[in-house]
Amino acid sequence: MATLLALDASSSACSCAVWRDGEVISRFALTPREHTRRLMPMIDEVMAEAGLALADLDGLAYGRGPGSFTGLRIAAGVAQGLAFGLERPLFGVSTLEALALAAHRRHHLRHLVPALDARMNEIYVAAYHCHDGVLTCLMAESVIKPEYLRLPPVGNDIDWCGVGSGWTLWEAMPVPTKDGLSQRLPDLQPAADEMVRLAARAFDAGEGRPAQEVTPVYLRDQVASRRG
Incomplete structure (x- = not known):
């Protein structure tokens, strides 16, 4: 190895x-x-x-x-x-994949939306499905304003978790995005x-x-x- x-x-x-x-x-x-x-x-x-x-x-x-x-x-x-x-x-x-893997390994979460504060009222964001340590990208990396963030359309019964400093901009995010999240881990680096x-x-x-x-x-x- x-x-x-x-x-x-x-x-x-x-x-x-x-x-x-x-x-x-x-x-x-x-x-x-x-x-x-x-x-x-x-x-x-x-x-x-x-x-x-x-x-x-x-x-x-x-x-x-x-x-x-x-x-x-x-x-x-x-x-x-x-x-x-x-x-x-x-x-x-x-860095976004690393955030998703950290949440998956430490908290056994499968549907992750890692986001980092990009300053200038923007976030770096992506989305992944994680299974047995393997990540599948569901939303490509991008930089957007938090008010434009939408969760990937992969089903209504998904427990999404937001990970990383980008989620400190929670108040600016759309209501459907907030409603779609089961938890947030904004302190994970x-x-x-x-x-x-x-x-x-x-x-x-x-x-x-x-x-x-x-x-x-x-x-x-x-x-x-x-x-x-």
Whole structure:
């Protein structure tokens, strides 16, 4: 099995995790505006605890977004630098997928709407069905105003759960969306321990790419480009 390192700085949290033969060793801290200072020491800590050197890694992963522009660039720079120097494949992992997987694994929830506060009165959002740790996308990632959020039309008897900081904008969301949710977990943050699990599956599927080909996903830039 693969040995992987994942790192994330896409939100106010900073985290990293090692995957080694199914075991995950991780660090997580809420460190707003301290990602640059905290990320490398975290990497050193998890690698030391795992008894690994960087040369032992089979691949690297990072939270590729959506999320904080600055945080995404920090994580991308570190991950790309390490992957390029080690000549290892790099995996960009969706922060929204990581949020959905976290809620599924920790709370056994199946229908998740992960959302992150995108500032400017917008949210980054997607929707997933989760079963036995496998995610199926039901609504593609997008950036929208919270008042435009609609749940995927997959049935009226679905227990949807909203996950992530985007759900702090609850008051602005439409009544049908509110009525369709059974619960919210607004405090859950993207984290590398879930990202490294997703990266392990991507590694097994041969989805790794050269470091220079993996770039952050900002969503807002993409939307602006399509409208131009």
